[in-house]
Amino acid sequence: MQIYQIILIALFVYLGSIGSIVGNTIGWYTLGRPLVASLAVGIIMGDVQTAVLVGIALQIMYMGNVTPGGAVAWDLSYATYIGVAGALVFGKGLDTTQVIGLAVVFAGIGGLIGQIMWNISYALNLPLNVVAHKYAKAGETKKMFVPNLVLGQLIGFACRFIPAVILLTSMTAASAQGDFASIIPGWVTTALGIFGGMMAALGMGIILSFLLKKKYHIAIFLIGFILVTYFNLSTMAVAVVAILAAVLYYVINSGLEAKKGETI
Template structure:
């Protein structure tokens, strides 16, 4: 399996659309086209092997399922994972003659994707830095009252950043990468220390993503309790995520009612006249 210039260019366009500050907007871009599962579908269609594409996408999605970007603190920019890593992983799976749905193919996809995915960080900072140029032009337009120019600044010029930091890197890496994949195989054998380390990092990496989310929710030790209840439901009781969510709703409802009752009581206690003790959401009955 090889990747032609035409296929590589289409992958390049998708990389431009799907990055964190992607040109398709974050709902359609980052959170749809950028997800490795969708990247697997698209790459599979472009390279003409849907099954391998989806299998590689599923494997990669598992690694990046919970990685978030609060305030851009960590660049979980998946353009390189979805549109460079997955196509190259597909080439590698073919080169090894592995069955698309085998466990080894998934492992190979994960290691390739994670390795190539690190490029995404560089591409992310490259794009964001180059966008400073367009923003500068935007500020000048605002000074002059030339507001129509803002549309070009927000929707047009960033394409140039993506030409340099999404399109060209994807084009070159996917087209020439297919032969590099072969070279990598001999340079880094699977049972060697570097590849073992890479895979282990791949398994540990989602812990950081989860921890970033926890940082938003957890202030003290008690805030860990919901997390561990959810963890126990899934790990020990083997419930799936929808079931865990349904169970969490009842706790959320109880805490909401409790909190509202407490604040209603406080408001009622403050004035001299004793308020009612209802757990109503607002004191509209007074």
């Protein structure tokens, strides 16, 4: 992989993120989607056909990727661009199935790194609120673009572009040496896995904080958990049970309200 290819792919990793300079519509919801990302990587690396085939597989894998309440399980932009690039670098001479397998591995690495950088960028953006508040309090509204646009974009760019360049450069060096294992040391992979598990738990906590408004909602959540864990029901089966329970709750509650009205 040439240096200009590394820079272009890393730039797309930034542009395809939430809150990038091109906006969420063009960025996260377009450039950040696996099919579009794979096409971009394919054009940059000169192998559009293989890249798009890999992108289709990743699109199916990450089709359910959402960010409810700010919870990010995987960074889709990082996962896709790194995954496709890694598959093209190390997949020469392999069949399509093996190339897709490589893409999944690299997408997992990229997704974890992106997840970490997502949270780091959030933390680094917190002090910008103090700067913005200072300008607002002083009535200097013309300077508000500095923390909101300039500094915010610089943090977002640094947290995505720089790690992507380092990772892509490491992949290129490892490919030249023919050493797949040297891309990411074992202790780094273990650390990323542990941190990723912690972030998944944090994401679940954030989601539950939005969903559980009353104490009895915890019981409803635990019922769904038990149905999946101990009764081995699929997500669709649990969804059907939930719909039936909701209908019964509505009918019973409506009947009670009607009786109250008759009594009054």
